[in-house]
Amino acid sequence: MFSSRRRLLIAVPVAVIALGAGLFAVLRSTGDRPDEPAAAARVVQPGAPGQAGRTLSPAEQSQLPPPPSHTEADVRFMQRMIAHHAQALEMTALVADRAESPEVLLLAGRIQTSQRDETTQMQRWLAERGAEVPGPHSRHAGHDAAMPGMLTPEQMGRLRQARGREFDRLFLDFMIRHHNGALTMVQQLYAAGGGLEPAADRFAREVDADQTIEIRSLRELLTKLPD
Known part of the structure; x- marks a missing residue:
């Protein structure tokens, strides 16, 4: 169901791995x-x-138990991550008209492509399980305030007003924070007992792997920007 992409093992407890028959x-x-x-x-x-x-x-x-089914924690993770990705897409949509660095433009394009693809995957996962499927730009009550890494309206306003070198630096800084928030959401998923269903676990691991790699690229590019 989900695309085959880079994998990064998350340090979940061994007991969880043993129970996750779907990982076999x-x-x-x-x-x-x-x-x-x-x-x-x-x-x-x-x-x-x-x-x-x-x-x-x-x-x-x-003696193996049947593959575990999805939980409410999995559903909530997918729904909230759709809204989280939506803001990242709002940020990348600003780059073409405001960025000065070609490298910022290129990296933003990669982030945009991956997050659009992941949003489609999450919507499909929810639909196949009969759960509510939020639109890519919807906002569930309380989600924005509760989700780590989400930019405030004031911060988004600063990003929209910035141009050139100032925009590049602000975009990279805000996107690093945003991606770190997504990593926190993955940790929260497992802490809440989610991620045992094979498909949910696989997707969460992919998000963790991809955004960890992108954070490294964002930080490297931020250090290269001229003062």
Whole structure:
């Protein structure tokens, strides 16, 4: 369902990983000739972050719990992250007419593409589970105030008024804060008991990985800007 992109393991408790049956990779292999029977399924249980996984025996496989379903924490995470991404898209939409640095323009374009794609994925996830699907520019009651990294109306006003070098520096600074807020939201998801459903877990990990990489690029570019 979700696109295959960069992965970054989040340090969730080992107990959560063990319970997350949806994270088990089922690898099937068949013989080289058509008349050879298919080999038995091989289930690999991932280890804790930084540790190797292990292959489960047939007896252990029979004891595996069914894949966990999504939770209210997952739904709330997706709905709130749609609004969070919407503001990032509002920020990137300002770049073309205001930025001075070509590198800022290029990086903003990459962020815009990734966040549009992720918004579509979140909307699809919610629709497939019968949950309310907010529009990309909707605002749920209390979400703006509660979501980490969201810019205030005053900060958005400053960004709209800025031009040239001043805009570049302000955009990079605000986007770093915004991305850090998204990382906090991922941490909050797991702290609330969400992220056990395989698709929700995979998406949260992708958001964490992508925005961590983008934060590094934003910071590097910020240090290169002339005073």
